Amino acid sequence: MRAGLITAILLVITACGGSSSGGTTGMGPGQSVCGGFGQWDQSDFVLPYTVGETYRVNQANCSGFGHSDFWDYGYDFDMPIGTVITAARDGEVVHAQDGAVDGDRAQTNLITIEHADGTVALYSHLTLNGVHVTIGQQVFAGDPIGLSGDTGNTGGLPHLHFSLHPCGALPGLPGTGNCSSIPVNFRNTDPNPEGLVANRSYTAMSF
Numbered sequence: 001m002r003a004g005l006i007t008a009i010l011l012v013i014t015a016c017g018g019s020s021s022g023g024t025t026g027m028g029p030g031q032s033v034c035g036g037f038g039q040w041d042q043s044d045f046v047l048p049y050t051v052g053e054t055y056r057v058n059q060a061n062c063s064g065f066g067h068s069d070f071w072d073y074g075y076d077f078d079m080p081i082g083t084v085i086t087a088a089r090d091g092e093v094v095h096a097q098d099g100a101v102d103g104d105r106a107q108t109n110l111i112t113i114e115h116a117d118g119t120v121a122l123y124s125h126l127t128l129n130g131v132h133v134t135i136g137q138q139v140f141a142g143d144p145i146g147l148s149g150d151t152g153n154t155g156g157l158p159h160l161h162f163s164l165h166p167c168g169a170l171p172g173l174p175g176t177g178n179c180s181s182i183p184v185n186f187r188n189t190d191p192n193p194e195g196l197v198a199n200r201s202y203t204a205m206s207f
Contacts, residue, residue, distance in 0.1 A: 036182070037184075041191070045187065046188040048087070048160065050086060053203070061195050070171070074161060075162050077159055080158060083160070085111075086142050090138075093138075094168055096135055101151070103151075109131055110126060122164075122170060123160060123162055124161040125159060126147060127147045127150070132147070142207070165182060
């Protein structure tokens with residue numbers, strides 16, 4: 001992908017994780033409800049990091065800071081640079097972009113993975129040489145796919161941005177359609193019927 005396209009996608013993930021809003025899964029600007037989640041313990045998704053590891057959610061759904069409008073639904077997990085990132089669900093890698101260095105605010109490293117139902121997961125802000133998969137590669141939930149970092153608009157706070165979309169046409173990426181983020185929760189951690197909550201830490205359990 002050209003640098004200009006990468007710049008476009010990181011600009012719309014506005015300051016993800018740069019500062020916690022203190023919000024939870026509740027309301028965002030102009031929004032009375034942030035819901036639509038399925039049964040958490042039957043979710044197709046697991047946390048995107050190694051079983052046994054625990055990380056804090058800096059921003060969650062409808063926080064009204066970086067997670068509003070197109071990005072209403074998404075999570076920023078505070079992580080040291082170089083933390084192993086794992087696939088949250090079985091799927092096929094449809095985009096993989098590397099090359100930005102940590103601290104580069106003009107570009108970001110990212111992976112998108114398409115699932116059997118056509119939804120696409122975005123893993124963003126990875127470190128330089130932190131993309132460990134290739135386009136077309138099949139992955140399974142729990143497989144290592146990369147390393148977290150501090151590329152793009154992180155606000156200087158290293159973290160992983162994870163969000164789920166109904167298709168892969170994200171800002172700056174090829175494709176068409178309304179692919180704004182959609183609700184997602186996880187079956188291998190504490191109960192999260194309305195998604196993960198900001199300012200709480202979650203341990204990835206066996207699945």
